[in-house]
Amino acid sequence: MSSTNLDQAGAASTPAANPARTNSSPVTRSAGGPTSTGSSTPPSRSSAVRRWWARGGLSAVVLAVPAIVIFGYFSWGPIIRGVVMAWQRTKLDQPTTWVGWSNFSYVFTLPELPQAAINTVYFMGLALLIGFPVPLVLAVVISSLRTKRWLYNILSYLPVVLPPVVAILLWKVFYDPGSTGLFNTVLGWFGLGPFAWLNSPDLAMPSLVLESTWAAAGSTVIIYLAAMASVPKELYEAAELDGAGIWRKIWTVTLPQIRGIILIVLLLQIIGTAQVFAEPFLFTGGGPANRTITLLMLIYNYAFVYNDLGAASAISAMLAVALAIISGLYFLATRRWSR
């Protein structure tokens, strides 16, 4: 349940803010009918229904039903079930029992939990530090190029085409800790290393971030480039007339114009990196000495290696709540800026 649910939970938090606002009008409209008419006369209610019918309300419902059923069964259902399981002891072959908060109190005794939380935040921080600016800089550079832009587009997107598992296993070879490893050989030319990379408690996490930045930058670059293409040309022309140089144009025209996209990408990145799994799972198995174990790996281990679905659900639920809170705070904090 874990990862999918979290994806959903994380993603759900985004729209969650809007529905509250946008929904308000339909809600008041439809609710307004019955409540106001409730005290007065029945006919007006039936006329409301008739109006609804006449406007094709039924066909809308019919059209929506398959999607609602499928989403409900395969997506929302498991999410709810996953949350409920956090208060249950689930042993698939035995009747499920309610256990109150004991799953939560148990996971709080796990020394791995704070470790995994710290590691995850550390990964998010490093990814923010390294992984956030890199695609932005790349996009700015590519968009400023006059020729062969397509070539750099392709080059920057190429890592995304590689299946993540392949890319990670490839980098694992690059990270060979011996002095004959690829990176160590290259760094050796400059008199650096050899580094232990994944085998070093201190270097392991930065190594993971490096790879994931390389792997993920491409798609973000494409998004930025698309956003930059939509910046009105007049603004640049006006800036040029005012004597702005290239950096000035980027700083005062491009970036402010695409700040909405930047904010969304940043939020997606925060949510995505909070759920990092494949890199530590394949690179280090969480090692050395749990220095790269992440929350999602912990959830995976409890759910699928130890068959402790209750503990896994408890951690998942808390992660989902934490992500929802972060998303909410983020929206509050950036609301003014993003408009």
Next chain:
Amino acid sequence: MRKRLVTRSIVLCAVLALGAAACGSSSATANSGTSASAASSTQAPDGSGTPAGSGTPSNSGTPSSASSAANTTPVTITVSNKPPASSPGDLKAFEQRIKDFQAANPNVTVNGSEIAWDPQTFAAQLAGGQLPTVVTVPFTEPQSMIQNKQISDITADLKTIGLYDQLNPAALSVTQDKAGEVYGIPIGGYALGLVYNRALFTKAGLDPDKPPTTWDEVRAAAKTISQKTGAAGYAQMTQNNTGGWMYGATVYSRGGTLESSDGSKAAFDDQSGKDALDALTQMRWTDNSMGTTFLYDMTSISKDFAADKIGMFIGAPVNYILAVVQDGMKPASFGLGTMPQGSTAGGSMSGGAVQVISPKATADQRLAGVKWIAFSLESSLDQAKAVAAAKLTASQGLPVGLPGVSTLKATNDQEYLGWVKSYINVPLTNFATYSATVNSIKLTPEPSNKAQEVYAKLDALVQKILTDKSADVATELSNTSSAVNSLLGR
């Protein structure tokens, strides 16, 4: 996880081996053939290579024939570990075995299922009624399954078909409850030992026919190898729960254990547990004889070993298949010695595969399932079948003749080896010190309670010792011990 893969493949191999006929006598041999193919197809072979069934008494022929006559009620059973279509050779052998069995037991219909034991899905399959009647599981599982009533008591059925008295009591204890009732049939087993690279031994000036037999000798040899050849003298698996597995093996070999006998408490925070870590500290930080990689699992350690980057590590006969068949090592370079012992000799950790019957099986299905297991054991005692299996195995370039632990009470190992002598393609002398002790050394199974979770905690412990020079053995040991205690107390 790797460990799970390993155990799963053990099981798979063992089952195939078994079925295929092997298990016969030195079953190791026979089996290994077939198991090997299984192993290579799954890419993570394991212990099964070793399964050894060893000799079933030759009179075992009786069981199935006697039993088949008795019952005529039509019954259908499902058996696990049917080879996938991607391994046509194995699949054909499996289907042939079903045909032969059905010919001998006309009232029984056998359906193969590709389901193989997997801790992630076992409980769900059981609950959903999808669990095959006969399932092959690793040595570590039956005890908790017995407690959870997840497998059937087959004592009466074993007695009915006459197999009960032919099983090796030591191996059988893995599947017995406290009252001595039997819940499964061990079909293959292995003991851990010291895998070593004979080419590196020679290069370092060590005698490849005299591998170290104590941990002190291991340390000395590791130092020599790393100094003379630049390779890691000794390496140890640390990742994906193999770290705990291997740490357990080293603790056992020093007379210690991981869990108290009832599985309720951690038992490694003692002298043997400390010695095991101290030895690692010395090799890693004092002698610098463990190379640069400290995140190894079964697959990755085999690759580096086959590439002459590692002198020694703890492994099992199955590592021959991994290193030679899969990773292209020269057979002559592969050596397997007996498990190195500490100042208190503790023997070796063992593992293997057990076939159990689903608790949802009816009485008829249960009996048919037990007969199916017995049939496979029996077929390995038939000279013609044993030779045919060995021939097939050898023709596929897979090893015939790997040594291992006997799981059946019996003495016809020699008889079996005589039958397949011309097909043995494993350099038996490279296993000499292992073979000499494997059936006499004290064997201890892996911890019975939450082994994988305990291993995960120990992974971190061993990794810490190997990657953090300032780590204090006593502190880390006591922290891990209390973490394991709270885990076992859940």
